Amino acid sequence: xAGVTQTPKFRVLKTGQSMTLLCAQDMNHxxxxxxxxxxxxxxxxxxxxxxxxxxxxxxxxxGYNVSRLKKQxxxxxxxxxxxxxxxxxxxxxxxQFFPAQGARVLxxxxxxxxxxxxxx
Amino acid sequence: xxxxxxxxxxxxxxxxxxxxxxxSYKTSINNLQWYRQNSGRGLVHLILIRxxxxxxxxxxxxxxxxxxKKSSSLLxxxxxxxxxxxxxxxxxxxNTPLVFGKGTRLSVIA
Numbered sequence: 676x677a678g679v680t681q682t683p684k685f686r687v688l689k690t691g692q693s694m695t696l697l698c699a700q701d702m703n704h705x706x707x708x709x710x711x712x713x714x715x716x717x718x719x720x721x722x723x724x725x726x727x728x729x730x731x732x733x734x735x736x737x738g739y740n741v742s743r744l745k746k747q748x749x750x751x752x753x754x755x756x757x758x759x760x761x762x763x764x765x766x767x768x769x770x771q772f773f774p775a776q777g778a779r780v781l782x783x784x785x786x787x788x789x790x791x792x793x794x795x
Numbered sequence: 796x797x798x799x800x801x802x803x804x805x806x807x808x809x810x811x812x813x814x815x816x817x818x819s820y821k822t823s824i825n826n827l828q829w830y831r832q833n834s835g836r837g838l839v840h841l842i843l844i845r846x847x848x849x850x851x852x853x854x855x856x857x858x859x860x861x862x863x864k865k866s867s868s869l870l871x872x873x874x875x876x877x878x879x880x881x882x883x884x885x886x887x888x889x890n891t892p893l894v895f896g897k898g899t900r901l902s903v904i905a
Binding site for chain 1: 798825826828830835836837838839840841843845846847883887889890892893894895896897898
């Protein structure tokens with residue numbers, strides 16, 4: 676059981692280049708997320724998906740696009756990379772459960788090991 | 796913003812001591828979670844506490860939640876050098892993704 680796999684692990688781009696980050700999970704999770712982590716900023720949500728064929732914007736979506744064509748994959752695209760997109764990108768996935776009382780609860784997230792992207 | 800804010804930003808203790816980290820947040824939440832991140836690695840889920848729970852334990856971890864004060868604490872007992880990591884709290888509202896705080900950097904000195 677590999678969990679969440681991110682590719683590539685490292686990448687250097689020139690300003691204006693494009694690339695796609697791939698996230699794959701083998702846990703049959705409904706929900707998938709892309710976060711970026713910058714020094715002193717914690718993790719910020721870029722986009723997320725609540726199921727195959729769905730996507731939604733997070734806190735910092737500008738400059739990124741996503742697609743969830745298959746349940747197990749969540750792709751993050753940078754159409755025209757900028758130095759401000761230099762960051763570590765983390766993909767995560769989660770499932771949910773419905774307690775006897777109270778609202779639906781999402782389980783803990785499973786994170787990938789990250790992609791370190793440098794835009795020069 | 797519902798974002799949790801951890802306190803302290805950094806903590807250094809001796810092996811065997813207890814480590815306490817706090818998280819405060821601003822809005823009502825559905826649940827609160829704690830994660831650990833070792834340097835250069837992804838985050839690892841530690842514990843989830845629902846808004847109607849006050850305390851949970853998992854091994855050497857103890858988490859409390861006080862919804863009236865909008866705060867949570869993570870206690871690591873008998874710390875080890877391997878506990879050296881950053882610890883994040885994360886909160887969520889119903890049907891919304893987790894929002895992470897900026898983390899506490901814990902250093903456990905052998």
